[in-house]
Amino acid sequence: MSLDKSKESKVLLDINAQGVATVTLNNPDKHNAFDDGVIKQLTEIFTTIANNSSVRVMVLGSNGKSFSAGADLGWMKRMAGYSYEENLQDANALAQMLKVLNFLPVTTIAKVQGAAFGGAVGLVSCCDIAIASEKASFCLSEVKLGLIPATISPYVVNAMGLKASRRYFQTAERFFAEKALQVGLVDEVCSAENLDAEVEKMIATLLQNSPAAVKQAKQLALDVAYQNINEDLLAETSQRIAAIRVSDEGQEGLTSFFEKRPAAWINK
Numbered sequence: 001m002s003l004d005k006s007k008e009s010k011v012l013l014d015i016n017a018q019g020v021a022t023v024t025l026n027n028p029d030k031h032n033a034f035d036d037g038v039i040k041q042l043t044e045i046f047t048t049i050a051n052n053s054s055v056r057v058m059v060l061g062s063n064g065k066s067f068s069a070g071a072d073l074g075w076m077k078r079m080a081g082y083s084y085e086e087n088l089q090d091a092n093a094l095a096q097m098l099k100v101l102n103f104l105p106v107t108t109i110a111k112v113q114g115a116a117f118g119g120a121v122g123l124v125s126c127c128d129i130a131i132a133s134e135k136a137s138f139c140l141s142e143v144k145l146g147l148i149p150a151t152i153s154p155y156v157v158n159a160m161g162l163k164a165s166r167r168y169f170q171t172a173e174r175f176f177a178e179k180a181l182q183v184g185l186v187d188e189v190c191s192a193e194n195l196d197a198e199v200e201k202m203i204a205t206l207l208q209n210s211p212a213a214v215k216q217a218k219q220l221a222l223d224v225a226y227q228n229i230n231e232d233l234l235a236e237t238s239q240r241i242a243a244i245r246v247s248d249e250g251q252e253g254l255t256s257f258f259e260k261r262p263a264a265w266i267n268k
Helices: 036-050 073-080 084-102 119-126 153-160 162-171 177-183 192-207 211-224 231-245 248-258
Strands: 011-015 020-025 057-062 107-112 115-117 129-133 137-139 174-176 188-190
Touching: 011 036, 020 036, 036 084, 057 192, 084 119, 107 119, 107 192, 115 119, 119 137, 119 153, 129 177, 129 192, 153 162, 174 177, 177 188, 188 192, 211 231, 211 248, 231 248
Parallel strands: 020 057, 057 107, 107 129, 115 137, 129 188
Antiparallel strands: 011 020, 137 174
16 A cells, blocks of 8 residues: 655655555655644554554654754744744644654654754654664754754653753754664664664564554553552553453464464464
8 A cells, every 4th residue: 555655745655565654754855844734744644554454563764864854944934923822733733743653553663864853853752663873863952942842852751761851952962873872762773774674674573473462562561651560550461461362363372382383463
């Protein structure tokens, strides 16, 4: 399945036969900066993926030298003349797009080949896995413009931790892939030449796993994070493992393991 491959579109979506959705920011002349139109497109595309039961993995990448420069300058200029109410509506649209991305029911991979500034750091933070080229760089540049990284902050703090976020929110320093790996913003760093191969290797790893279990495992991580370990949580997690053990894929996974054969979902 392929949607909107027009070269004029600022966001492209392709879904292959393996159930891998590739979302590509496609405005390289403007370093893939986004505006309200791109945010609307991304929200629609992420919602389409969430509602497509055949999709198992989503890769978020971009064409050109930069991953994304964040907010488009023309859009920022328009926002400067907005009223508080108009700015609030604009910010809510971005917040909702990030929320849809963060909670997509499939595994999401950010493929970062170049600079990711401002809101683009939010996109990376919302993905489950981030693989970056050694040429990638990052900057939470908002305070240089008298602004703050507000709508992306829940996801960035979750990815980088409070200590690193406190620093980079305030300094607007540019930092590179190895530092991003150190603070947890990205999971792997590789050479520019190997970026595609590393992403494909991760996809292949994910496709070996039970589709239902992967979705439930992602939701599990989101649900138990930062929760008190009490009797309610113990009961909830026990119920979840019991339910998936008796599910079709749970039974198939256990049976195939003991029979020493590939599970039915492999190479589907």
